[in-house]
Amino acid sequence: MTAIVVKKEGPAGVTPTPTVGSHVNNYWRRVRGGDIGALPAVVMLVALAVGFSIARPSFFTAGNLANLFTQGAAVTLIAMGLVFVLLLGEIDLSAGFASGVCAAILANVVTVLGYPWYVAVLSAVVTGVVIGTVLGLLVAKVGIPSFVVTLAGFLAFQGVVLTLMDEGANIAVRDDVLVAIANRNLSPVLGWSLAAVAVAGYAAVQLLRHRNRAARGLLTDPIAVVAARIAGLAVILGVAVYVLNLERSRNVLVVSLKGVPIVVPIIAILLVVWTFVLQRTSYGRHIYAVGGNAEAARRAGINVDRIRISVFIICSSMAAIGGIVAASRANSVDPNTGGSNVLLYAVGAAVIGGTSLFGGKGRVLDAVLGGAVVAVIDNGMGLMGYSSGVKFVVTGVVLLAAATIDALSRRRAAATGTR
Amino acid sequence: MSATPLLELRGIDKSFGPVQVLRDVAFAAHAGEVTALVGDNGAGKSTLVKCISGIHPTDAGEFVFDGRPVTINSPRDAAALGIEVVYQDLALCDNLDIVQNMFLGREKRSGIVLDEPTMEQMAAETLAGLSVRTVKSLRQHVASLSGGQRQTVAIAKAVLWNSRLVILDEPTAALGVAQTAQVLELVRRLADNGLAVVLISHNMNDVFAVSDRIAALYLGQMVAQVKTTDITHSQVVELITAGRSGSLGLTGEPGGNGAAPADTTPGAVR
Numbered sequence: 001m002t003a004i005v006v007k008k009e010g011p012a013g014v015t016p017t018p019t020v021g022s023h024v025n026n027y028w029r030r031v032r033g034g035d036i037g038a039l040p041a042v043v044m045l046v047a048l049a050v051g052f053s054i055a056r057p058s059f060f061t062a063g064n065l066a067n068l069f070t071q072g073a074a075v076t077l078i079a080m081g082l083v084f085v086l087l088l089g090e091i092d093l094s095a096g097f098a099s100g101v102c103a104a105i106l107a108n109v110v111t112v113l114g115y116p117w118y119v120a121v122l123s124a125v126v127t128g129v130v131i132g133t134v135l136g137l138l139v140a141k142v143g144i145p146s147f148v149v150t151l152a153g154f155l156a157f158q159g160v161v162l163t164l165m166d167e168g169a170n171i172a173v174r175d176d177v178l179v180a181i182a183n184r185n186l187s188p189v190l191g192w193s194l195a196a197v198a199v200a201g202y203a204a205v206q207l208l209r210h211r212n213r214a215a216r217g218l219l220t221d222p223i224a225v226v227a228a229r230i231a232g233l234a235v236i237l238g239v240a241v242y243v244l245n246l247e248r249s250r251n252v253l254v255v256s257l258k259g260v261p262i263v264v265p266i267i268a269i270l271l272v273v274w275t276f277v278l279q280r281t282s283y284g285r286h287i288y289a290v291g292g293n294a295e296a297a298r299r300a301g302i303n304v305d306r307i308r309i310s311v312f313i314i315c316s317s318m319a320a321i322g323g324i325v326a327a328s329r330a331n332s333v334d335p336n337t338g339g340s341n342v343l344l345y346a347v348g349a350a351v352i353g354g355t356s357l358f359g360g361k362g363r364v365l366d367a368v369l370g371g372a373v374v375a376v377i378d379n380g381m382g383l384m385g386y387s388s389g390v391k392f393v394v395t396g397v398v399l400l401a402a403a404t405i406d407a408l409s410r411r412r413a414a415a416t417g418t419r
Numbered sequence: 420m421s422a423t424p425l426l427e428l429r430g431i432d433k434s435f436g437p438v439q440v441l442r443d444v445a446f447a448a449h450a451g452e453v454t455a456l457v458g459d460n461g462a463g464k465s466t467l468v469k470c471i472s473g474i475h476p477t478d479a480g481e482f483v484f485d486g487r488p489v490t491i492n493s494p495r496d497a498a499a500l501g502i503e504v505v506y507q508d509l510a511l512c513d514n515l516d517i518v519q520n521m522f523l524g525r526e527k528r529s530g531i532v533l534d535e536p537t538m539e540q541m542a543a544e545t546l547a548g549l550s551v552r553t554v555k556s557l558r559q560h561v562a563s564l565s566g567g568q569r570q571t572v573a574i575a576k577a578v579l580w581n582s583r584l585v586i587l588d589e590p591t592a593a594l595g596v597a598q599t600a601q602v603l604e605l606v607r608r609l610a611d612n613g614l615a616v617v618l619i620s621h622n623m624n625d626v627f628a629v630s631d632r633i634a635a636l637y638l639g640q641m642v643a644q645v646k647t648t649d650i651t652h653s654q655v656v657e658l659i660t661a662g663r664s665g666s667l668g669l670t671g672e673p674g675g676n677g678a679a680p681a682d683t684t685p686g687a688v689r
Binding site (some may be wrong): 171212213216218219239264280281282286287289290292295296297299300302360361413 | 452506508510513514516520523524525526531532533536539540543556558562582625
């Protein structure tokens with residue numbers, strides 16, 4: 001890995017033009033070197049899907065696929081926010097109940113106070129921002145370990161939800177727009193158009209980057225690899241939209257049920273936005289830097305405290321959005337919204353997807369892939385008729401397995417010098 | 420080798436509370452030369468470097484940079500003058516690649532989007548300018564680099580910004596023989612490219628291998644600043660350990676606890 005290669009000519013860093021073969025080789029070498037990324041999540045996802053489909057044919061139906069998305073949406077959204085905190089090597093144990101608090105605010109504003117849905121959504125997100133700011137200040141400025149701060153938050157927010165819920169009563173959410181988020185679908189045409197826009201946008205970005213780099217004489221991925229990526233996305237989106245556009249109502253005469261659940265494009269848009277922030281802006285670069293070596297980041301003139309506070313704000317705001325989706329799906333908010341397994345499922349989703357608990361490594365996409373794994377386990381085991389108890393144990397074991405893979409791959413990487 | 424030094428310090432005093440760490444220190448660094456700064460542990464090398472780089476304010480003394488008197492009150496002032504420090508512990512992020520590390524905190528952007536092609540190009544040009552041919556790809560993570568390669572990246576990061584004075588704090592301390600040679604070669608090349616280089620080192624072989632001048636600190640005083648060709652290995656060791664060597668260094672009591680007599684003005688020897 002650390003071989004010193006002496007070049008006869010050309011500027012530093014110029015290696016032979018990469019080919020498809022060298023691309024595959026490089027990837028394989030990175031995986032063997034311990035940089036496995038989201039590979040375990042993808043493998044697990046395929047294995048689980050195949051396993052459950054064989055055991056319970058009802059798993060592999062359009063109706064269940066749509067269910068999977070709406071079931072996993074809230075956890076996935078919270079996990080997307082958690083990725084930012086995990087990137088700094090911190091943790092937010094309060095994210096679950098923070099989403100509960102925000103959902104409770106939402107329900108109170110829209111149902112009890114009778115404001116329109118956008119006021120309710122705004123107040124929920126603002127609540128998330130406030131929670132994140134407080135947590136971030138306590139961690140960055142006061143210097144309390146995030147584990148303790150957010151554990152305190154976990155307990156306190158649970159109490160806040162109870163208080164907001166008037167000691168245990170639940171509040172219904174009946175606003176049409178809010179209910180639609182997790183319970184209605186896009187029309188088939190709109191689903192296809194959004195998929196087309198997504199693929200076209202991705203293709204444009206990839207091809208522009210390729211041309212730009214080639215024009216400057218920099219190394220480019222082979223065009224075949226770029227094309228394969230675009231085709232891969234097109235196939236995945238195409239199949240998903242096709243299946244979700246199938247009629248999945250049990251009685252078509254009574255009600256037609258087809259189309260992509262509205263929550264899917266919401267997750268997709270947030271995925272694109274946060275990925276852009278992390279990969280393409282200096283703010284995102286600084287998050288990775290602080291997670292990798294905070295002292296180096298400080299010496300490079302990065303305001304480490306500000307980065308630290310900001311990731312908690314992002315995490316709690318995403319928790320708020322997760323809470324809104326959860327409230328929408330349940331048509332109500334109760335004192336246990338965001339409680340029980342939500343937080344652990346969210347942390348599990350991020351880690352299973354390949355985000356490191358040690359900081360410095362992870363992507364927002366990890367949360368989506370990991371969220372899918374968690375949702376599939378939960379859904380599939382439900383179909384198999386296992387009790388909640390067994391589901392908790394299995395999910396716990398999967399989380400532990402993911403964390404083990406993380407720790408071992410880190411050791412492997414240290415041994416082979418790839419990290 | 421210009422006649423006037425790029426950076427000249429005169430009469431620098433620095434105390435931390437009751438402890439006087441630097442006492443009337445004079446120091447000069449010339450463009451196109453490697454000036455080795457030597458001294459035992461606690462002699463004040465690090466403090467002097469931190470004064471130059473603006474981390475510590477000085478109590479007294481003047482800075483002359485490029486013939487003009489300047490004040491350096493913060494690292495930003497130092498960076499604005501073109502003074503860069505490569506610290507011993509490198510300050511690189513393992514999880515970022517070479518380009519990302521070189522531009523950390525000073526990323527090139529177009530709008531709000533990072534301008535990766537420009538950064539990659541500038542990094543490649545900088546490394547090429549230093550004749551660095553040891554890295555396979557600019558996009559590999561720093562974690563995968565050897566100690567010498569990491570040091571190379573840290574140095575390249577420092578010269579990326581049209582810097583004029585580069586201070587290297589023990590760049591070879593943790594390296595093996597081959598890698599040390601590699602880094603020393605790079606240090607020499609920096610000076611040959613016209614930069615003023617200050618090299619802090621405990622290793623006399625390194626010092627004699629690359630430096631043009633040697634400045635020796637002893638208990639907070641600059642006891643000698645001479646051309647490397649005018650001094651022997653053992654004389655430098657004596658200067659470091661006793662503060663004097665024959666006609667060089669402190670006069671009077673060995674150990675030089677009192678104020679150094681005026682005729683031993685540092686840098687004026689020979």
